[in-house]
Amino acid sequence: MRESRDKQAQKNTKHSNKNVIIAASAIAAIVVITGIGSGYAYASNSAYGSYESRVESAKESDSKLVKKIAEAQSLVKATKESDVLDKTVLDSLSKSVKTGETREGVPDVGNVGRWNLWSVSKASASVSNDMTEANDSINSIGKAMGKVEASKTAKQVKDAKDTLNKAISDAETLYKDSEGKVQDDKTRESLKTAIDNAKKASGDKKADVKSLTAATDALSKAVKSVNDSKNAKAQADAQNQAQEQAQQAQAQAQSVGTPSGGYSGYAYSNVGGSYSGGASQSAPSYSNTGSPSGGSVSGGTSNGGTWDWKNAKDSVGGGFSPITKDNINPDGSATGGGDSHGNMW
Structure with a gap:
């Protein structure tokens, strides 16, 4: 169990x-x-x-x-x-x-x-x-x-460098040609310094547009100073040359003597004018009528008056007679027609 x-x-x-x-x-x-x-x-x-x-x-x-x-x-x-x-x-x-x-x-x-x-x-x-x-x-x-x-940027640098190199070439030509042609030679010295600095800038592989442009500007200023100095000298030379030419012309004018054949040494009063001076001159015209016109004749000045032979008197009251066919000898000498002094007209 x-x-x-x-x-x-x-x-x-x-x-x-x-x-x-x-x-x-x-x-x-x-x-x-x-x-x-x-x-x-x-x-x-x-x-x-x-x-x-x-x-x-x-x-x-x-x-x-x-x-x-x-x-x-x-x-x-x-x-x-x-x-x-x-x-x-x-x-x-x-x-x-x-x-x-x-x-x-x-x-x-x-x-x-x-x-x-x-x-x-x-x-x-x-x-x-x-x-x-x-x-x-x-x-x-x-x-x-x-x-x-x-x-x-590379293109801009190249262009700036090309511009600078062209400016350098032109500046060098100006520097050579301007010798003795500037008013202030210090301008040429400054130009030479600017050229040297520009060449350094152009040869710098690290140069940028700014530095190249600055070098070009400095060179342009130096070139302008030389050109201004050249112009100033050229202007001064031109003024000096003009002054020398004027002085030479004045000296030549003063060196010219009194020409012969004038009416020097004779003075005729009371006959409408007198004649003096040594320069050649044109004599006044004369006519048998009217009165004398014009004044004194001197220094080669032409008297445009006419001569009245009928009323003309010399300084002592004598009359004048014109040279005509009646008082001219075969040899061309006058036989009469003189004044009270014996001067023949």
Whole structure:
């Protein structure tokens, strides 16, 4: 009887242990399933948050790309081939701009479910790739723009250096030709100093437009000073020459003596005029009627008066008679027609 109860107890114990194992297994399965679900949800939520963050970053990159493209287009439009030392930099910039234009905007990945981890991951990868391309274009365009600016600067430096070298050549010619032709020789000394400084600036490989332009300006000022000094001397020389010529002309005029053949030493009063002086002159005209006209005749002045032979008297009251065919001898001498002093007219 007792033995039967022991066997029954053992049987009950085995059954209880089995139930415990089954229950424990079920609980463990439930815990695993719950854990997996919680992990997936966390992963999906985290991925979606990352996706949203990438979308915002992609929008910022796209905005920067649009701005950079606009800047590059303005640079291309404002830059001529003659403005750059290397024309190929403009072509490279244009190509970079075209590539960037194809990468503008954020890709449309459609409706992305927050809890669809695969969908979120795919959308995030697409946005990330777009953002990378946009940033690459921004960098590429920026480098191309930098090359254009550098080429422009190089062209400006070359032009400034060419201008300076031309100014140096002209200044050296002026320095040689102006020797002895300036009013102040210090201007030539200053020009020589400016030429030397300009050559140093031109030979400096690190020289920029500012330093080259400054050297050109300094040289131009020195050249102007020499030219002004040349003009001043030329003007002074011209004035001196004119003064010397005037003095020579005056001296020649004063050296001219009294010519012979004039009416020097004779004075006739009361006959309408007197004659004196040593220069040759034209005698007054005479007529048998009228009264004497004109005054005294001297220094080669022509008297335009007429002579009245009928009323003319000499200084002692004698009359005059003109030379006519009746009182001229065959040899041309006069036989009569003199005044009271015996002077023949």
